[in-house]
Amino acid sequence: MSLADPDMVPAPRQIPDRLASPAAKLLKSWESLLLLVAVAVFILNSFASPYFLDAWSLSDATFNFTEKAMIAFAMALLIIAGEIDLSVASIIALCSTAMGVVMQMGGGTGALVFTGLAVGLSCGAFNGLLVTRLGLPSIVVTIGTMSLFRGISYIVLGDGAFRGYPEGFAWFGQGYVFWVITVEMVIFTLLAIVFGVVLHKTNFGRQVYAIGNNSTAALFSGIRVQRVKMILFLLTGLMSGLAAVCLTSRLGSTRPSIASGMELEVVTMVVLGGVSILGGSGSIPGVVIAAILMGLVTFGLGLLNVPGIVMSIFIGLMLIGVIAVPRLFKMARGK
């Protein structure tokens, strides 16, 4: 008696691979909605200010999101895997401070970049070890390290600041690769591609989704859950280090308050991009569009001379709005 017994099974059914084509799914996706909103904001901006539709001012606008987005890509993976890192802005402060120290010791551009990345990576390792080895919840660990890392910067710098970074170092945050294309924009684009490929096209990315949806089943399935999480914390630290290099280079100075509050903007970017804060779903294209959208809104409001406080109110409303609108539609249709 086997499964192929014709009396038992009506006929060997062929289960189709997919019902809806990937293209049809894409049309109805969160990313498409976001893109629509981004286009609308772009058009609104171009009507609102005569200075908006200019290659150079658009190029300037990208600085509003490129550094945050570098971190947001890694953060997206971390949040999809069900963890979070709230210490990223403080990692920037610590990296920047360390670079300042190296600069004062006479370090050149190479040494500065290396310091920034290495300190970022070490901070990520510290967070990751506490979470994966001791099994502590990442939200608590990184709230702790958020104070810790920035605290060290304050001890080193006090009220002071590091200034006088070497000229070559300015290239990262102020340089242009070609015409209006900034170095940061190129880094952003390359990272978007790399993270997109890693998350959507590799075994590692698949494991990230599996862990975020059900880490127990992922473990039973032979996924080295703690190792994957450790890698994600390291990546987030490294990306914070890279953001610190770019930001420090752009500002040309280090104060202990550098990048303060940026962790929430990064998380906002990730969530706006459609990544579930509970883990398990989201995409890199979504985060890319969210980054551009946030940059456009901030820049548009800036052109209209809207003060920073109002801007943050606007960003907050946008986040709640974009998340609530689909839910409202669903409720209306359910009636």
Place this chain on the structure above:
Amino acid sequence: MAEASPEPVLELSGIVKTFPGTRALDGVRLELYPGEVTALIGENGAGKSTIVKCLTGIYQPDEGEIRLDGTALRFPTPQAAAAAGVTAIHQETVLFDDLTVAENIFLGHAPRTRFGLIDKGEMRRKAAAILKGIGAEIDPDVLLKDLGIASKHLVAISRALSIDARVVIMDEPTAALSHKEIEELYELVDELKRQGKAILFISHKFDEIFRISDRYTVFRDGQFVGAGRMAETTEADLVRMMVGRSVEQIYPKRAPRIGGEVLRVAGYSHPTEFEDIGFSLRQGEILGFYGLVGAGRSEFMQALIGLTKPSKGVVKMGDKVLAIRSPAEAIEAGIVYVPEDRGKQGAITQLPIFQNVTLPSLAQTSRNGFLRMAEEFKLARDYTQRLDLRAASLDTPVGALSGGNQQKVVIAKWLATKPKVIILDEPTKGIDIGSKAAVHDFMSELAGEGLSVIMVSSEIPEILGMSDRVIVMREGRIAAELEGDALTPETLVRHAAGISAAEAA
């Protein structure tokens, strides 16, 4: 139906409910009569849970009619269903641990004082009266979390009585109960019948169905197949209606071709869970692990695949001593474990079928760490087809499947790793007869192909029907190893319960 019978209390006809890709209910009907128990019978995926959800206002049927006492009505919300007197007692009933028994019984419809406040005294009195009425000795002031599972069921039933339910739906109410508790539940069902309530009883266990039901209704693949009086049918007829074919024997006969030793475990111990476990497993063999719940069988298996650390012991595969520290290493060594808890440990229910199947085999389907979708679909198709999976597409989330089909995905997922040893922990728990037979057939087919199977099971017929050899565990130790004529229900129970042969003799 020709017999003279009372008018049905509740009558469903032509109910259609579709979900994307599947027609869960396709014009089914169902009648419930006062003072009678109607058993709803069908395989997993036949539409039983869907109709319960339509009846309790959780789903809205796309077509069809619900009539209560002859009047057509709709249940747009669970509250509307409750107000109409339809109540359900689920496998895991929704009650509140931190409220008292009386509060649980009267939540949402508590008696009020003149000032609109909850009349606690009156509530307690009424709760006590209801509990007494069903013969439950439960203090209404006790917090629910301090009660056992059986008592919680009694509270759920009391709640059903308190809202003066006319229709009581019992969805696998005995799944978590002991024998004694099940007997008490039967008495309670009799009491509910005397009170004239119409009862819909859903169960996979035929002895139960024959014990307490007056009528039956059978669904298959979302369609109505038949209904009638229990007295006029037989188990064989019902099974035939359920599966659309006759099942002469549930356990496949096979002539095992047992080869050389594949796995040897010696002196395996854990500080608290198990002690000195040792056995040998041969190629093509099905080795049963029997024991009471808590005997340490699952704990041992999970240590074997590296989920927990044993304190000492040796595992040998052929001549190679294995030091498995994680499930990933177990899979590499060719030992896989299909866990008991499908939803939490087995499947990732939010992810599509094909991604679940390929998750432990990504190294196989990918190239240089990059996914290859075509390979994934191929692997998933190969293995799910062998198990006769029913699904709309391989892109469907596993959570949308019935329990039996979820189990097929989970087993397919592990087989796709091409293991040498497969450990199945309660492989057919909570799945319907059809899926059960498919799993059993498949197990013997696998053993026939030379795979070694370890089957942890608490069901004696399954252990006896499937195993070549059985290890009985009790309190973390091996109590006996049985084979051939020594393998009887009595010896199994005796060793599992710790009644020694000397005592019994």
